Amino acid sequence: MRLRGLKHTIFTAALASSLFFSSGALPAQAQPAIQKYTVAAGDTLWLLSQRYGTTVEELKKLNSLTGTDLTPGQQLFLPVSLEAESISYTVQKGDTLFLIANRTGTGIESIKKASNLSSDALYPGQILRIPVAPSAYTAYVVKSGDSLWSIAREKQASVEMLKSINKLSDDNILAGQILLLPGASAAFPPEQEENAVDNTAENTAAVTLYRVKTGDTLAQIAAWFGTTVEAIYQTNQLHSDTLMPGQPLYIPKGRTAVKVSGPIGVKKEQYGEFLPWEWARWIYNPGAVATVIDWQTGKKFNIRHLGGSSHADSEPLTAADTAVMASLYPQGWSWSTRPVLLQLGSRLLAASIAGMPHSVESIKDNNFNGHFDLYFYNSRSHNTNQIQPEHQANVLAAAGLEAREANESAAQISARYDK
Incomplete structure (x- = not known):
């Protein structure tokens, strides 16, 4: 094993430099640490700050971010509270x-065991408590002065093995960063636990379309169709277990997820994609986070889907998003549509x-x-159950369509997908 001559640099950030690590071993009491995280669809800095007990500004500082936009697959460092090889996580609405x-990347049963849960209710x-080390691995907190080379030498491993296990693209590590170290029976590299998404090829013949009815739950639907809650979640890219009457769900005919792209609408160049409410709600489902772009000004703000069976009740994600939305209504909040x-x-x-x-x-x-x-084409008012002409006209303007075309x-x- 050749270790000499490797470049190894330990980086410190504003948060990391304030941490004191006297030993790489994990103490019984909680200690601040840094966890590498891969951004998932729907993640925002605000949501991450709420889940992991930090702030948007801390996240921006630690990751040298100048803005708040995130991209699925992006790598971030999260300041976390570590105790007994698990980190603290605060449940959010819809979790x-x-x-x-x-x-x-953790197993449901592993979380239940670490958190002393007797049921799935949250x-x-x-x-x-979210375990940081899969079975046969141990967690190690990087100390100031550590390098991959020194850790590999101390733990009788190789730098390349540590990089592969921890999915590192280079030799740079951060003071306070949590690394996985292999045990005697560890796989190389470790695989995600039992909830990994089944990325099968798209096959709409392998699913059945179902429209949610009042009182339905995912557990009931899964039992009716002989599948699992997990498979329905993954297939439909859900963000919450909240279901709304009329919501379309693709139900796998087996017990594993099926990759489906869902409904595709009409898209004119330089306009938005046209999807009526009954299909747009498959994409923008409860709990989903999205960005609103005002058609007239181009101003942007982030929102989250709260629910709604006739249209999409939504909330600005942060106070900053509310401020942007308020700027679109300089005379004060009103029922005026845009x-x-x-x-x-x-x-x-x-x-x-x-x-x-x-x-x-x-x-x-x-x-x-x-x-x-928030309305799509053919959304209705909750109070009157009537289609609203102003909202219809706005959707047509944003889609670049005439009513007949729409x-x-x-x-x-509907003829293509409602089968």
Whole structure:
């Protein structure tokens, strides 16, 4: 094994430099540490700060970020609280054990065991313990002065093995960073635990379309169709176990997830994709985080889908997002409507919003008292169950379509997917 001549540098950041590590062993009491994390779809700095007990500014500082935009697959460092080889996680509204397990690459049963849970039920604000080391591995907290070379020498491993196990692209490590060290029976590299997504080729013949009915739960639907909750979650790219009447779900015909792209609408160049409400809600499902782009000004703000069976009740994600939205209504909040584009990953959907905070809310610190209405084509009012002409016109403007074109497209989309 050749270790000499390797470049090894330990980097310190604002947070890391404030940590004191007298030993690489993990003490019984909680200690600050740094965990590498891969951004998932729907993640925002605000959500990560709430889950891991930090702030947006700390995350930006630690990761040398100048803005708040994140990209799925992006690597971040998270300041975490580490105790007995597990980190602290605060449950957010819409979280489930399955979602948390998939985000963290940990098994559901491992989280339940570490958190002393007897059931799968969670509540917002609940503190969970997320194990950082799979079976046959141990966790090591990098000390100031450590390098991959020195750790490899001390632990009788190789630098390349440590890089592979920890998915490192170079030799740089951070003071306080949690590394996995292999035990005698460890795999090389470790595989994600039992909740890994089954990335099968797209096969819509392997799924059945089901429209949610009032009172349905994922557990009931899974039992009816002989599949699993996990498979339904993965197949439909859900962000919450909250279901809304009329919500479309693709139900796998087996017990593993099927990769489906879902409904595809009409997309004109320089306009938003046209999808009527009954299909747009498959993409923008409850708990999903998206970016609103105002059609007239180009101003952007982030939102989260709260719920709603007739249209998408949504909330600005942070106080900063509320401030941007408020700038679109200089005379004060009102029911006035505006055409918008809704960005979710690579999808840019034509939609419409109304600027009046009202009724229930789930985000308490965004300076927005309630939620606002977001409409797609053929969305309806909750109160009257009527299609709203102003919202319809806004969606058409954002999609670049005439009403006749939109109605024909809506019929074609339903004929193609409603099977």
